Amino acid sequence: MRTHLAPVTTEPTTADLAEIDAEWPLIAAELDVLDAEITLIYAEDHGGPSPLDWRRLRRAEARVTRAATDLNTRTDPRRAA
Template identity: 45%
Template sequence: MKHIVTVQEAVTAFADFMEPTAAELDAIELESPVIAAEVDLLDAQIKTLDRPANEVDARRIRRARNRVLAARRDLVNRTAGVMLPGGAA
């Protein structure tokens, strides 16, 4: 029985061009409030997986959803001027 073996090394696994650019890091930093709010929402939802949701859990999830919506709204309002170069409307 012959074994099939790859001969090439993995050249793209740790290549320099795979690092995030400064623009990508700035975009991540800009979206970090939305990411944090979504993580909080996920945490609130996970807490209710193993038991029925009570009134406190429902309130926690509702508040977390509102924080996600507010963070998304703020992100869109912040990036609206950035998305349109030259002031085109």
């Protein structure tokens, strides 16, 4: 049995767009990790990942950590001090 999703009839609000904009550095960092992981997977077909591939993954993971920390600091006023 197939269920149908209700069509989206409303646009994102200004608040929704502001939240996305605030979270964008974290989203971009997570996409960089995904891209680095895909590169590692494809490198297996060409003799394995290079040290540069591993370095790229580590840097992307560090970027996610920094972006998540920054987002948490900006959204939690108790942690800003």
